[in-house]
Amino acid sequence: MWIGIISLFPEMFKAIIDYGITNKGIKKKLLTLNFWNPRDYTKKKYHNVDCNIYGGGSGVILKAEPLIKSIHAAQYKVNNSAKLFYLSPQGKKINKSYINNLLTYKNIILLCGRYKGIDERIINYYIDEEISIGDYILSGGELPAMVLIDILTRLIPGVLNTKSSNDTDSFFNNGLLDSPHYTRPRILKNKEKVPEILLSGHHKKIQEWRLQQSLGNTWLKRPDLFKKKKLTKEEKILFNEFKNKLIKKNL
Known part of the structure; x- marks a missing residue:
């Protein structure tokens, strides 16, 4: 260019x-x-x-x-x-x-x-x-x-x-914000742990977790973007799980 x-x-x-x-x-x-x-x-x-x-x-x-x-x-x-x-x-x-x-x-x-x-x-x-x-x-x-x-x-x-570096960025990630990211150390200040799923090596479950976190992040931080998003059946299930976990956590 x-x-x-x-x-x-x-x-x-x-x-x-x-x-x-x-x-x-x-x-x-x-x-x-x-x-x-x-x-x-x-x-x-x-x-x-x-x-x-x-x-x-x-x-x-x-x-x-x-x-x-x-x-x-x-x-x-x-x-x-x-x-x-x-x-x-x-x-x-x-x-x-x-x-x-x-x-x-x-x-x-x-x-x-x-x-x-x-x-x-x-x-x-x-x-x-x-x-x-x-x-x-x-x-x-x-x-x-x-x-x-x-x-x-x-x-x-x-x-x-890598092209995937762009594809997963916020806004270019299918209209969603990006999911959280972590690196070493696994435990920060003896209490903050990296989510276990990211250490599992189970790529399909990691991909699902990241999609769920992207949906949740967008819902919480940019509701204007979330309203525009047409959720697939899988995304609806993942989002409802995210929302229910958040409600239980705050009870």
């Missing part, structure tokens, strides 16, 4: 380029990141990228012309074949299905706003879609872009060692 990034602060992306799963994807040549800084398309590098808003009001926004030149340069790199996304709190909130749709594109460009945003004409005439990672305000689009890149990189075939 090729991702072009338009940002006033490309240096921020070193955090994901030099470390973690994104670094792994780049080293495997499964992911390419290229950057364009609107400052490079102005007469004075540290001036003329932002301006006061017409009509008055506090704050500044990014000017159109440096952004247009950045967009053209980024699109030229991939023969105008990239979809252009603007990271914005006004955009469509990303979810599992939206991420899967993004993965169908070979080339995408992410435009990171700053300050109070960008000239509306850029959104109207150049942006294909506005996207958001949540209902809150950040100082710019760089952090949301990094979040999005990390999500996408994990799902690029070949980046992770």
Whole structure:
């Protein structure tokens, strides 16, 4: 996957380029990141990228012309074949299905706003879609872009060692949250024990236990997700067992 990034602060992306799963994807040549800084398309590098808003009001926004030149340069790199996304709190909130749709594109460009945003004409005439990672305000689009890149990189075939690592993650686990996980030591602080089922070596029972815990976790922590889930006959039995055990425990 090729991702072009338009940002006033490309240096921020070193955090994901030099470390973690994104670094792994780049080293495997499964992911390419290229950057364009609107400052490079102005007469004075540290001036003329932002301006006061017409009509008055506090704050500044990014000017159109440096952004247009950045967009053209980024699109030229991939023969105008990239979809252009603007990271914005006004955009469509990303979810599992939206991420899967993004993965169908070979080339995408992410435009990171700053300050109070960008000239509306850029959104109207150049942006294909506005996207958001949540209902809150950040100082710019760089952090949301990094979040999005990390999500996408994990799902690029070949980046992770095993496909099942993704399949069992929360949200990608058939719409459920993940089950609890444990590692050494078996007993923590002389009282907290790893569930015996996980030490049994009985793979079918372990799989059933994990499914049951996923159902229970989702019911307890994200009832909104659980309501959307259509349970199979097996899942209904496992969930009812989970609920009954919880009720007995709290009596």
